[in-house]
């Protein structure tokens with residue numbers, strides 16, 4: 001549905017986006033991640049037709065975002081990271097005005113306005129002047145605007161930024177529900193949001209795609225980096241644990257307070273190896289003080305990927 005090929009954007013001589021290619025299949029929710037300044041908003045603005053690329057192409061529903069920008073805008077609901085709302089208008093006036101621009105008329109307009117005001121939790125503020133709304137409520141107006149024309153594709157640039165924890169949770173549920181009917185490209189810094197709502201993940205780092213894979217593949221990558229952490233007390237040689245079948249790597253450190261050792265064991269199957277390690281401890285008269293499996297979280301993985309040079313999955 002969204003097809004991006006070798007997209008590059010220079011601001012002056014600064015390359016904000018470099019050779020970025022990815023696909024968002026119809027009906028999927030794709031998390032678009034990356035550290036501050038990675039190029040997410042730049043890419044999204046190009047897709048939404050608000051910025052032209054220096055080179056490369058992007059199509060939405062088969063339409064080139066540059067050559068067919070008017071038709072593309074009819075297919076998408078774009079929520080920019082700071083919503084350009086008319087501050088002197090009331091919420092309902094603004095949405096009414098936006099509906100007019102989007103070509104929604106008559107009873108359909110009433111129906112859609114009622115729907116988005118309800119879905120985006122704006123019922124209590126629909127007569128309020130936008131300039132007097134708090135940041136989180138302005139975000140909701142931006143989301144309501146993106147949903148107004150019921151477009152097949154939603155491009156949402158950090159929709160939960162500025163929301164309170166309860167609203168973050170509600171918005172996450174809303175995005176998951178919207179994902180049943182819409183194709184969604186969603187940028188966010190909240191990894192639990194990605195876990196809850198996304199099918200696929202694209203991570204960009206310094207303007208380039210570092211990872212593009214399914215959420216399950218990314219989680220698989222996290223669990224493949226699991227380690228067993230074992231604390232043992234005793235006087236024997238801790239290198240004995242290297243002999244346990246399945247141990248790929250053993251790192252030995254002194255235990256806290258100088259008691260025994262803390263062993264970090266890398267293995268492809270921690271659940272299978274853990275009982276072997278505890279049996280080995282018993283046979284060699286080690287006191288087993290602790291044994292736990294540590295799996296990196298998505299957040300750990302994200303930090304790792306965006307610190308390293310790009311490593312494709």
Ligand SMILES: Nc1ncnc2c1ncn2[C@@H]1O[C@H](COP(=O)(O)OP(=O)(O)OP(=O)(O)O)[C@@H](O)[C@H]1O
Nearest residue numbers: 011014016034035036037038039040041042043081
């Ligand atoms: N209009 C502009 N002129 C010059 N440089 C710009 C402009 N807009 C963005 N940049 C630069 O391009 C890079 C990418 O910015 P972009 O806003 O796309 O990042 P982002 O991934 O959305 O970051 P964030 O997570 O902070 O929103 C940054 O280094 C930014 O400073």
Ligand SMILES: [Mg+2]
Nearest residue numbers: 040041042081
């Ligand atoms: Mg941004």
